[in-house]
Every structure is written in structure tokens, then in C-alpha cells.
Amino acid sequence: MSEILVYSDIDGTAFELVSAAKEFAQELGATVSVALLGEGAGGKAEEYFSYGADRAYVSEHPALSDFYVGTFAEGLRQIAESGDVEFVLLGSSKRGKELAGRLAQKLNAGAITDANAVRVRDGNLEAGRYSYGGNTVASQVIATAKKVISVMPKTFELGAKEANQGEVVNVDLDLADPPVKVVERREKAGDQVNLEEAEVLICVGRGVQAKEDLAMIEELAGQLGAEIGCTKTPASDWEWFSEERMVGLSGKKCKPSLYISIGISGQIQHTVGIVDSKIIVTVNKDDKAPIFNITDYGIVGDYANVVPALNEKLKSV
Amino acid sequence: MDVVVCMKQIPDLQQIRIKERRPVLESVPLVWGDLDKNAMEEAVKVKEKLGDVKITVVAMGSDKLQQGILEPLAMGADEAVLLTDPAFAGSDSMGTAKVLAKAIEKIGSYDLIILAEGSTDNYSGIVASALAELLNLPEITYVRELEVEDGKVKAVRNMEESFEVIQADLPALVTVAQEINEPRLPKFMAIRKAGAKPRHEWGPDDIGLSSDEVGQNALRVETVSNLAPEQDRKNVMLGGDLAEQIDALVDALIKEGVLGR
Numbered sequence: 001m002s003e004i005l006v007y008s009d010i011d012g013t014a015f016e017l018v019s020a021a022k023e024f025a026q027e028l029g030a031t032v033s034v035a036l037l038g039e040g041a042g043g044k045a046e047e048y049f050s051y052g053a054d055r056a057y058v059s060e061h062p063a064l065s066d067f068y069v070g071t072f073a074e075g076l077r078q079i080a081e082s083g084d085v086e087f088v089l090l091g092s093s094k095r096g097k098e099l100a101g102r103l104a105q106k107l108n109a110g111a112i113t114d115a116n117a118v119r120v121r122d123g124n125l126e127a128g129r130y131s132y133g134g135n136t137v138a139s140q141v142i143a144t145a146k147k148v149i150s151v152m153p154k155t156f157e158l159g160a161k162e163a164n165q166g167e168v169v170n171v172d173l174d175l176a177d178p179p180v181k182v183v184e185r186r187e188k189a190g191d192q193v194n195l196e197e198a199e200v201l202i203c204v205g206r207g208v209q210a211k212e213d214l215a216m217i218e219e220l221a222g223q224l225g226a227e228i229g230c231t232k233t234p235a236s237d238w239e240w241f242s243e244e245r246m247v248g249l250s251g252k253k254c255k256p257s258l259y260i261s262i263g264i265s266g267q268i269q270h271t272v273g274i275v276d277s278k279i280i281v282t283v284n285k286d287d288k289a290p291i292f293n294i295t296d297y298g299i300v301g302d303y304a305n306v307v308p309a310l311n312e313k314l315k316s317v
Numbered sequence: 318m319d320v321v322v323c324m325k326q327i328p329d330l331q332q333i334r335i336k337e338r339r340p341v342l343e344s345v346p347l348v349w350g351d352l353d354k355n356a357m358e359e360a361v362k363v364k365e366k367l368g369d370v371k372i373t374v375v376a377m378g379s380d381k382l383q384q385g386i387l388e389p390l391a392m393g394a395d396e397a398v399l400l401t402d403p404a405f406a407g408s409d410s411m412g413t414a415k416v417l418a419k420a421i422e423k424i425g426s427y428d429l430i431i432l433a434e435g436s437t438d439n440y441s442g443i444v445a446s447a448l449a450e451l452l453n454l455p456e457i458t459y460v461r462e463l464e465v466e467d468g469k470v471k472a473v474r475n476m477e478e479s480f481e482v483i484q485a486d487l488p489a490l491v492t493v494a495q496e497i498n499e500p501r502l503p504k505f506m507a508i509r510k511a512g513a514k515p516r517h518e519w520g521p522d523d524i525g526l527s528s529d530e531v532g533q534n535a536l537r538v539e540t541v542s543n544l545a546p547e548q549d550r551k552n553v554m555l556g557g558d559l560a561e562q563i564d565a566l567v568d569a570l571i572k573e574g575v576l577g578r
Binding site: 069070073093094095097098099100101102104105106109110111112113114126129130131132133135136137138139140141142143144178179180181182183184185186187188200224236243249250257258267268269275278279280281287292293294295296297298299300301305306309310313314317 | 448477538573
């Protein structure tokens with residue numbers, strides 16, 4: 001019976017993938033395995049089983065104590081080739097993405113990264129991902145015997161935990177020490193915002209030209225319980241915001257219930273990060289701004305008037 | 318020291334129009350991806366610092382590269398390898414990595430290979446990692462600061478939760494993040510002089526591959542469809558004066574159940 005092997009350096013993402021893989025496995029007649037790699041990884045097996053994994057390959061090999069892509073790819077290769085693994089599902093974190101290409105090469109496999117949809121089709125998995133900078137969505141299938149797909153976090157809902165027995169397989173991996181050395185880790189300063197989790201998200205674009213106007217937007221965010229994000233310019237050019245708050249192709253992908261864009265024209269590089277919002281509200285003085293095409297409720301007007309008026313109104317709601 | 322930079326031309330993303338959900342690419346000019354320019358800029362900075370460095374730019378693409386390659390050459394590359402044979406057309410990421418690996422092996426000496434952390438159009442990040450595997454090189458991705466000295470590389474990687482400072486011996490492959498530098502705009506004279514720099518054009522035979530092993534014949538990933546996403550937004554433009562617009566907006570958001578959660 002073929003296996004779907006799940007691995008992510010971020011357990012939360014891996015749990016989502018296991019939850020989805022369990023459903024794919026039923027349709028494909030496959031089983032779900034997870035790779036638990038690194039110091040103390042074996043202790044997580046029970047939790048993975050509770051999300052539906054049938055099997056956990058565990059290695060706490062010392063070469064896996066720091067994540068190096070080549071070493072982890074080699075570990076996953078050995079696991080994938082010892083079992084009957086047809087699909088490898090990785091989380092599309094930065095480490096997951098770099099793993100995908102390296103592992104696929106080791107397995108003579110095709111790879112798809114940043115999938116934001118995966119479904120069963122004709123006994124294979126079909127993945128959707130953005131193409132042409134987000135202008136289109138490509139649906140792709142992998143034609144090789146083994147297949148590597150890295151999936152964006154939050155693509156799948158976390159399944160319910162259930163009592164479930166799984167098999168722990170302690171694997172004896174043959175690994176060399178990594179050729180690169182991590183000499184220091186500098187924690188990123190302060191701004192530990194998690195935009196992906198935000199229920200309400202307000203994003204600021206280059207139409208907001210005075211930094212002091214952020215005060216009214218922060219007031220609005222406070223009233224709505226919103227997080228504030230931004231497009232590329234206010235973060236990387238103006239440095240008003242940390243990169244953690246950049247939303248879009250090279251930033252965060254968010255799925256809030258309510259998204260409000262302020263002074264954002266709607267270039268595809270930003271909008272791919274918010275297209276999955278439930279309701280999109282736009283405030284922009286240019287009625288031809290492309291973002292109005294993907295807007296539910298739009299106000300053509302100067303944010304400097306609209307936002308304070310909205311702030312006043314919300315005080316009475 | 319020998320530095321190889323791999324770059325790709327992409328359609329100008331701002332100029333792609335959608336017609337019946339299909340991207341219209343005809344008459345859309347090809348440009349270098351922004352991140353690819355960051356990769357070249359970093360190579361030029363290494364050369365400016367160390368002096369005795371030869372930079373070779375390797376690019377796979379259409380015959381439009383003949384003109385396009387002048388830009389990286391003018392930025393500071395010393396030599397170019399163009400992989401414009403029609404047999405390469407339609408390669409997927411793994412196929413691209415294979416061709417680049419063979420071309421780099423033919424170049425023969427490489428201490429440092431630099432690519433973008435992802436292409437600016439698809440941002441899949443597969444090519445660099447597959448290339449590192451094919452050439453059996455250490456790989457340092459998402460680099461925002463790079464120092465090269467005495468056969469060693471020290472790099473700061475931009476990871477989700479931290480900046481990782483990495484050391485490795487050369488040869489190594491590095492991918493760069495957008496914040497690593499500001500790519501220079503080549504001056505007119507530099508572009509004119511770039512035309513005189515050496516260029517090589519290699520087809521499959523030149524790099525030890527047959528036509529069956531490249532391009533469309535070597536696809537590992539098949540694209541079933543590639544369409545603009547359907548969207549079913551309400552597209553309600555709120556009219557009236559400001560007070561009416563605000564009232565209507567708040568009413569609508571309450572009805573949608575997205576306020577006061």
C-alpha cells in the first residue's frame with residue numbers, strides 16, 4: 001500500500017497536512033506516515049497519531065539537531081526509499097520550500113511548492129499554486145513515481161483529535177554532519193505579530209503618505225480588534241512596518257473574516273495575500289484602482305476623511 | 318575566484334492582462350526578475366570587494382536573451398552563457414536545474430553560485446535547491462547579508478523566527494533575499510561596452526544532454542490548467558455622502574457578521 005509521508009519543521013502545519021492526508025489516503029487507498037526528525041522528536045508521535053497518522057518514522061540522529069536542508073533532505077530520502085512512499089507532503093515554510101527541490105532531486109521526483117490547494121484526481125494529487133506573480137492559478141500534477149509537494153500553512157483545517165494507535169518506526173539514518181554551521185541566531189526584534197491568524201486585518205498601502213495618519217488607522221484597528229498589515233512599499237521602502245506585517249506574494253497569506261484596504265491600488269503581488277478573505281472592504285480615492293474589482297464593499301474617497309468618520313460611527317455601534 | 322549567477326527573464330508581471338481568465342502574454346515584454354538582479358548585484362559587490370573575481374551569468378530562455386543579457390553584463394558580469402536552444406523551451410523547475418547544472422559543470426570552475434531565493438514570477442524556489450543537490454554543494458538560502466573571504470562564506474539568513482548566521486567553506490550555493498542590496502542601474506556606456514563581452518551559446522549537445530532529456534521532453538510536473546482565479550465578490554460601491562457611505566458600510570458589515578466578533 002502506498003504511503004503519504006508528511007514532514008514540516010512546524011508541527012502545527014504538519015498536523016494540518018496529516019489531517020488532509022488522512023482524507024487523501026482514504027481515496028487513494030494509501031496510508032499516512034510522518035517523519036519526526038531531530039532531538040526529542042520521538043515524543044511527538046502520539047500527537048501525530050491523534051490527528052490520523054498511521055506511522056511515525058523517528059530519527060533523533062545528532063546530525064539532525066540543527067536544521068540543514070541537505071541533511072534533512074537526505075534523511076527524508078532514506079525514509080521515503082525504505083518505505084513505499086509515493087507522496088511527500090511538506091509544509092511550505094522557508095525550510096520546507098528549500099527541502100522540496102533538494103529532496104525531489106534526490107528522489108528523481110517532480111516538485112510543486114507553495115501549493116494552496118491539493119485534491120485527489122485520477123489516483124494522483126493535483127495541486128494549485130499561483131503563477132505569473134499571482135495573475136493566475138496553475139493546477140499541476142506530478143508525473144514521476146515519487147512526488148514532492150510543499151503546501152502553504154492554513155491550506156487545510158486542522159482535523160479533530162481522536163484516539164488512534166500508530167506504529168513507531170525508529171529509523172537508523174546514515175547521515176554526515178552538515179557542511180554549514182549555524183554560528184548565531186538573532187531573534188527578530190519585538191514585532192511578533194501573527195497576521196495569518198487575524199480575524200480582522202487592515203492593510204495600508206502607498207496611498208497613505210503621511211506616517212502620522214497611521215494614528216487614525218491604529219484607532220480603527222483598536223475598535224475592530226484588527227491587526228495592521230501593509231503592502232511592500234510601507235515596509236521595505238518607508239520602513240514604517242516590520243517585514244512581519246507585509247502581506248502578499250513575498251509576505252503573509254491571510255484569511256481574515258474582514259479585510260480592509262486603505263490606499264492600496266491592488267497590485268497582484270499584494271492581493272494574493274488577501275484573496276481568501278471572507279469580506280473585502282476598500283477605501284481608495286481612485287475609482288479605477290484594480291482592487292475594487294475584488295472588493296465586496298467599496299468607498300471611493302480620501303481615507304483621511306473616511307477613516308475618522310468610520311471611527312466616530314463605530315463608537316456608537 | 319569564480320562566481321556564477323543564474324538568472325531568468327520573465328514576462329513583465331504588471332503588463333499581463335487577463336482575457337477570459339487566460340493570461341495574454343503576447344506583446345508583454347520580458348524583463349529580469351527583481352530578485353535575479355539582486356543576485357547579480359551581490360556578485361558584483363563580491364567582485365568589487367575581492368578584486369580578482371570572474372562573474373559568469375548563466376541564463377536559460379528565448380532568443381530575446383541576446384538583447385536582455387546586456388543588462389547583467391553591464392551591471393558587472395564578465396561573461397555570459399546563454400541557453401537559448403529551442404529544445405530547452407518549456408522546461409519545468411527540475412528540468413531547468415538539470416540544464417543549469419550541466420552548464421555550470423561545463424564552465425568548470427565555480428566557487429560561489431548565486432541565485433534569487435525564488436523567481437519573481439513563480440517564486441517556487443525549487444531550482445536553486447535542486448541545483449545545489451545536483452552539484453553536491455552546500456546551500457545557504459534566504460540570504461540578506463553576505464561576506465566572502467579566504468575561501469569561506471558567512472551569511473545572514475532571514476528565517477521566519479530569527480536571523481541565522483551561517484558559515485560554510487566554498488564552493489557553496491547561495492540564494493538572496495530582496496533586502497540584501499539595491500541593484501544598480503547600468504549606465505549607458507556600460508551597456509554599450511557590454512556587447513563586447515564574451516558570450517557562449519550552448520545547446521543540449523554542448524552540455525552533454527540529448528534533446529530527449531530536456532525541455533518538454535523531461536517534464537516532471539504537468540500543468541493541467543493555468544487560469545485567472547474566478548472571483549465572486551459583491552462589488553458594491555457605497556454611494557451618497559460620507560455619512561451615508563459609512564452608515565451603509567457598517568450596516569453591511571453587521572449583516573455579514575464580521576463586526577464585533
